[in-house]
Amino acid sequence: MRGLLPHYFLFSLIQAGRLPVNIAMNLDIPLEAKPCHKAVRVPSRKHAPSARSVRITKSLLTQKTNQPPSHGEMARLLKSVASDRSVEAFEALFRFYAPRVRSFMAMKTGDRQVAEELMQETMVSVWNKAAQFDPERGNVSAWIFTIARNIRIDFYRRRRPAFDPHDPAFVGDDTPSAEMEFEQVQDAALLRQAMATLPPDQLDVLKRAFFDDVSHSTIATELGLPLGTVKSRIRLAFEKLRSALEGRR
Amino acid sequence: MNIQHHLSDDLLLDYAAGNLSEGWSLVVATHMALCPSCRKRLSAMEGAAGALLDKVEPVEMPADAWDRMKRRLEGIRIEEVKAPRPAAPAGSGMVFPEPLRSYVGADLANVKWQALGLGAYQVRIPTADPSTQVRLLRIPAGKPVPEHTHVGRELTLVLSGSFHDGDDLFGRGDIEEADDNLLHTPKALPGEDCICLAVTEAPLRFSSWIVRLIQPILKI
Numbered sequence: 001m002r003g004l005l006p007h008y009f010l011f012s013l014i015q016a017g018r019l020p021v022n023i024a025m026n027l028d029i030p031l032e033a034k035p036c037h038k039a040v041r042v043p044s045r046k047h048a049p050s051a052r053s054v055r056i057t058k059s060l061l062t063q064k065t066n067q068p069p070s071h072g073e074m075a076r077l078l079k080s081v082a083s084d085r086s087v088e089a090f091e092a093l094f095r096f097y098a099p100r101v102r103s104f105m106a107m108k109t110g111d112r113q114v115a116e117e118l119m120q121e122t123m124v125s126v127w128n129k130a131a132q133f134d135p136e137r138g139n140v141s142a143w144i145f146t147i148a149r150n151i152r153i154d155f156y157r158r159r160r161p162a163f164d165p166h167d168p169a170f171v172g173d174d175t176p177s178a179e180m181e182f183e184q185v186q187d188a189a190l191l192r193q194a195m196a197t198l199p200p201d202q203l204d205v206l207k208r209a210f211f212d213d214v215s216h217s218t219i220a221t222e223l224g225l226p227l228g229t230v231k232s233r234i235r236l237a238f239e240k241l242r243s244a245l246e247g248r249r
Numbered sequence: 250m251n252i253q254h255h256l257s258d259d260l261l262l263d264y265a266a267g268n269l270s271e272g273w274s275l276v277v278a279t280h281m282a283l284c285p286s287c288r289k290r291l292s293a294m295e296g297a298a299g300a301l302l303d304k305v306e307p308v309e310m311p312a313d314a315w316d317r318m319k320r321r322l323e324g325i326r327i328e329e330v331k332a333p334r335p336a337a338p339a340g341s342g343m344v345f346p347e348p349l350r351s352y353v354g355a356d357l358a359n360v361k362w363q364a365l366g367l368g369a370y371q372v373r374i375p376t377a378d379p380s381t382q383v384r385l386l387r388i389p390a391g392k393p394v395p396e397h398t399h400v401g402r403e404l405t406l407v408l409s410g411s412f413h414d415g416d417d418l419f420g421r422g423d424i425e426e427a428d429d430n431l432l433h434t435p436k437a438l439p440g441e442d443c444i445c446l447a448v449t450e451a452p453l454r455f456s457s458w459i460v461r462l463i464q465p466i467l468k469i
């Protein structure tokens with residue numbers, strides 16, 4: 001809640017045209033963050049952020065959104081949305097993820113209006129659920145994917161039962177959580193690198209599964225391949241990703 | 250717990266992508282409630298999906314997309330959003346983890362079993378998924394799994410006790426994935442009844458009686 005009023009107030013000023021946008025963009029958003037992740041855009045050396053604050057800069061908000069974000073940076077933005085309800089931090093997330101979530105939704109629905117609405121639902125959910133993001137369970141992109149996936153499932157009125165980590169019968173992991181969190185941050189970068197080295201036929205199967213919303217048996221039919229071939233492509237792809245992650249240890 | 254038999258990558262991928270129907274998802278999610286190792290694999294798959302999402306060609310957004318989003322946020326009442334709760338202490342003594350327990354409506358102690366004959370029992374678990382049939386089975390200690398006719402894929406998750414199938418031993422948390430090609434004869438270990446969650450493709454009435462008819466001939 002801390003910091004909500006000033007930001008909201010500044011935003012009203014921007015809306016009312018009384019404050020130049022670039023001033024608001026250079027607000028210091030206090031965050032418990034590690035210092036200076038390499039992809040944090042710092043506009044000027046003279047104003048380098050202190051170890052305990054990250055500047056949500058104009059350059060981050062308006063930069064070419066094709067540049068993959070640093071996962072540490074995205075996690076900090078999301079944390080700021082959760083703890084401060086920071087609209088500026090949310091805008092940075094929106095500018096990067098909204099067009100991608102909209103593409104994702106359009107792949108299945110093929111309808112611009114529906115894709116737009118499902119994208120908006122997804123991003124509202126990101127805003128509302130920001131405090132539930134658990135860096136131990138994955139990075140921000142993975143988390144936003146799961147929200148988009150669940151909204152798409154709801155839209156098609158399907159059900160997807162899920163486990164509940166708070167259930168007394170749930171069997172937890174022994175790995176200490178600080179270690180898990182560290183692993184997850186590393187995993188994000190390693191996964192991205194490993195994905196880039198997958199053979200096209202394996203990557204194609206993963207894309208179809210995640211984006212076209214079809215089961216692996218449907219993919220086999222679509223590609224005119226035996227089911228076993230598709231299964232082995234899936235297995236090979238994940239073996240490769242897993243060994244990339246294990247190489248870290 | 251020492252789980253030896255896990256989910257296959259293709260099953261887990263269908264679940265991670267949201268392409269698995271309710272009946273199969275129930276057994277997959279129940280296995281994962283017991284299996285940290287498959288949950289890690291699920292996270293890795295969702296991580297892969299996130300990496301693909303980062304690389305999706307972004308569409309041209311309507312110029313007013315952010316303004317509309319911002320107006321929408323202003324209309325949202327600021328709620329105290331709950332941070333993740335700490336995990337409950339283990340050792341509850343419950344046998345069915347979620348999501349299964351809610352589907353059954355009770356834990357093992359309060360299940361209303363229907364007799365199948367020869368000491369075996371079952372409970373059908375209702376879902377909204379017409380493509381699968383989901384049930385709990387109670388196999389008497391030392392006896393084979395009864396009425397074992399299925400077409401297509403079958404998933405069996407052990408919740409209590411254990412069974413062996415040939416040389417493979419399945420205990421609590423282990424999942425067996427079988428299809429038409431696999432001739433299998435699961436048999437409960439002596440000493441304790443084996444409680445399993447079993448999901449099969451919903452039998453088409455037509456093929457079902459044909460299967461029953463030819464079954465003795467094929468010695469399935």
Ligand SMILES: [Zn+2]
Binds near residue numbers: 252254255280286287
């Ligand atoms: Zn497992």
